Amino acid sequence: xxxxxxxxxxxxxxxxxxxxxxxxxxxxxxxxxxxxxxxxxxxxxxxxxxxxxxxxxxxxxxxxxxxxxxxxxxxxxxxxxxxxxxxxxxxxxxxxxxxxxxxxxxxxxxxxxxxxxxxxxxxxxxxxxxxxxxxxxxxxxxxxxxxxxxxxxxxxxxxxxxxxxxxxxxxxxxxxxxxxxxxx
Numbered sequence: 146x147x148x149x150x151x152x153x154x155x156x157x158x159x160x161x162x163x164x165x166x167x168x169x170x171x172x173x174x175x176x177x178x179x180x181x182x183x184x185x186x187x188x189x190x191x192x193x194x195x196x197x198x199x200x201x202x203x204x205x206x207x208x209x210x211x212x213x214x215x216x217x218x219x220x221x222x223x224x225x226x227x228x229x230x231x232x233x234x235x236x237x238x239x240x241x242x243x244x245x246x247x248x249x250x251x252x253x254x255x256x257x258x259x260x261x262x263x264x265x266x267x268x269x270x271x272x273x274x275x276x277x278x279x280x281x282x283x284x285x286x287x288x289x290x291x292x293x294x295x296x297x298x299x300x301x302x303x304x305x306x307x308x309x310x311x312x313x314x315x316x317x318x319x320x321x322x323x324x325x326x327x328x329x
Contacts, residue, residue: 146211154202165194168212172219178288179223189222196222209299216296220289269319277312284309 146167152160169190176189196218204214270278283289283297291309295302 147206150197150201150204150211153198154204161194161198164197164211168215171212172215175216175219175293176223178290178293179220180226181288185226186223189219189226192222193219213296216293220293220297265320269316272319273312273315277308277315280305280308281312281316 146164149157149160149164149167153164172193173186173190176193177183177186180186180189193215197215204211209217270281273281280294280298283294284291289297291302291305294300294305298305300308
């Protein structure tokens with residue numbers, strides 16, 4: 146694939162077609178996973194390959210492989226699409242997302258229960274190390290796969306999985322009583 150990117154940098158349309166054929170499924174897949182909209186994912190994928198066409202001369206193989214580069218562009222374009230659709234910026238910390246979650250219950254007792262649940266979960270998330278909290282946010286609040294997280298963070302796949310597994314165990318341990326009681 147690296148040779149295709151070099152050729153694309155010299156305006157080789159066939160090289161772009163080859164790269165497109167070889168990578169479209171993954172690029173479209175990450176775009177669809179983030180946007181959760183078929184039309185949006187198609188637009189994002191198109192934007193990715195236009196960006197590849199423009200920026201191929203600047204691709205540096207020392208900084209990563211072609212697939213990682215493409216998936217990073219796809220993720221960025223998909224998040225840009227979401228930002229344009231919704232004026233609210235994406236939250237960097239999961240506890241901010243929890244604080245803004247609307248209550249499903251209209252009665253005061255339901256509102257109090259929902260607030261207490263959010264508070265307990267927020268407190269549990271705050272007990273995680275910052276790296277673990279960020280990885281959990283990427284996986285569960287943004288819907289990224291472990292592989293996509295490795296592309297975004299530059300961490301090894303095993304490291305990402307280990308951090309998330311430890312974080313989930315810690316959350317389970319902290320919230321175990323509440324889980325059994327159903328967060329009453």
